[in-house]
Amino acid sequence: MRKALGKGLEALFPATPAAPPPAGERLVPVQDIVPNPDQPRRHFDEEALAALADSIRRHGLLQPLVVCAAGDRYELIAGERRLRAAERAGLDRVPIVVREAAPAKRFELALIENLQREDLSPLEEAEAYRHLIDEYGLTQEEIAQRVGKSRPAVANALRLLALPEPVKAQVETGELSAGHARAVLSVDPAEQASFAREIAVAGVSKREAESRAAARRPRPRPTPVPAAPPDLQIRAVAEELTRDFGTRVRIVRRGRGGAIEIEFYSDPELDRLVHRLRAAGPSPAAML
Numbered sequence: 566m567r568k569a570l571g572k573g574l575e576a577l578f579p580a581t582p583a584a585p586p587p588a589g590e591r592l593v594p595v596q597d598i599v600p601n602p603d604q605p606r607r608h609f610d611e612e613a614l615a616a617l618a619d620s621i622r623r624h625g626l627l628q629p630l631v632v633c634a635a636g637d638r639y640e641l642i643a644g645e646r647r648l649r650a651a652e653r654a655g656l657d658r659v660p661i662v663v664r665e666a667a668p669a670k671r672f673e674l675a676l677i678e679n680l681q682r683e684d685l686s687p688l689e690e691a692e693a694y695r696h697l698i699d700e701y702g703l704t705q706e707e708i709a710q711r712v713g714k715s716r717p718a719v720a721n722a723l724r725l726l727a728l729p730e731p732v733k734a735q736v737e738t739g740e741l742s743a744g745h746a747r748a749v750l751s752v753d754p755a756e757q758a759s760f761a762r763e764i765a766v767a768g769v770s771k772r773e774a775e776s777r778a779a780a781r782r783p784r785p786r787p788t789p790v791p792a793a794p795p796d797l798q799i800r801a802v803a804e805e806l807t808r809d810f811g812t813r814v815r816i817v818r819r820g821r822g823g824a825i826e827i828e829f830y831s832d833p834e835l836d837r838l839v840h841r842l843r844a845a846g847p848s849p850a851a852m853l
Contacts, residue, residue, distance in 0.1 A: 590629045592658045601641045603672045618653035626651050629660035642671045687743035688736055691722045699833040704811020723830040732761040744771035748778045
């Protein structure tokens with residue numbers, strides 16, 4: 566059984582307080598529901614939509630749509646695929662459940678529902694995470710906690726946004742999996758598009774794609790200075806900085822010196838990190 570994501574939709578968003586008629590499921594005209602402008606899902610499979618419409622035509626819409634009040638109408642939070650299929654099936658009225666939710670919570674609920682149903686493509690998932698970072702200032706750690714995934718899983722999803730457009734198209738069409746795409750990211754940017762075509766045509770496994778990517782990377786020049794053993798104190802500081810900044814931080818030793826590397830995935834996230842660094846007082850880095 567697949568593990569449920571996040572805290573569950575009911576726990577995250579309490580129902581609207583009861584009022585006559587009692588709060589909960591109700592039937593409303595289809596035309597009274599407007600789509601969510603920030604719907605994380607962008608692509609709807611036509612064949613699957615037609616099959617769902619046929620099922621709704623025969624059995625009805627068994628699961629209500631989740632909406633919030635928007636004036637004298639309702640804005641859809643979760644269930645756009647079901648709404649589209651219901652319209653195709655010719656339903657005049659559909660069941661809804663009303664929730665109270667601020668815009669950030671609406672987007673979060675829509676994202677969680679799509680992740681639970683495995684409806685998002687890898688790039689749609691990555692774009693949804695970036696939207697939470699750019700529009701609502703969430704860190705990768707906060708996103709991970711809300712959607713029930715690990716921070717590295719969120720970071721790996723965001724990495725896909727750095728792919729060249731032709732490779733993104735291959736991921737969207739299913740020609741490449743997210744795992745294959747991450748292998749593409751590990752080669753020289755100038756070679757990524759050609760490498761993506763190569764592994765797609767060859768139909769290789771993710772592991773084979775990773776092996777081919779490793780073979781393309783230039784081998785490091787040998788150095789007469791032996792590598793220093795791992796410094797547990799530096800590793801602990803890097804982990805603390807990762808938690809503090811909400812994104813991956815690496816500390817790399819180079820002889821007597823080294824470098825601190827902080828990952829970011831969009832201009833707004835970079836601005837947030839720069840502001841954080843400028844405003845910071847004493848930090849764990851002072852331990853070095």
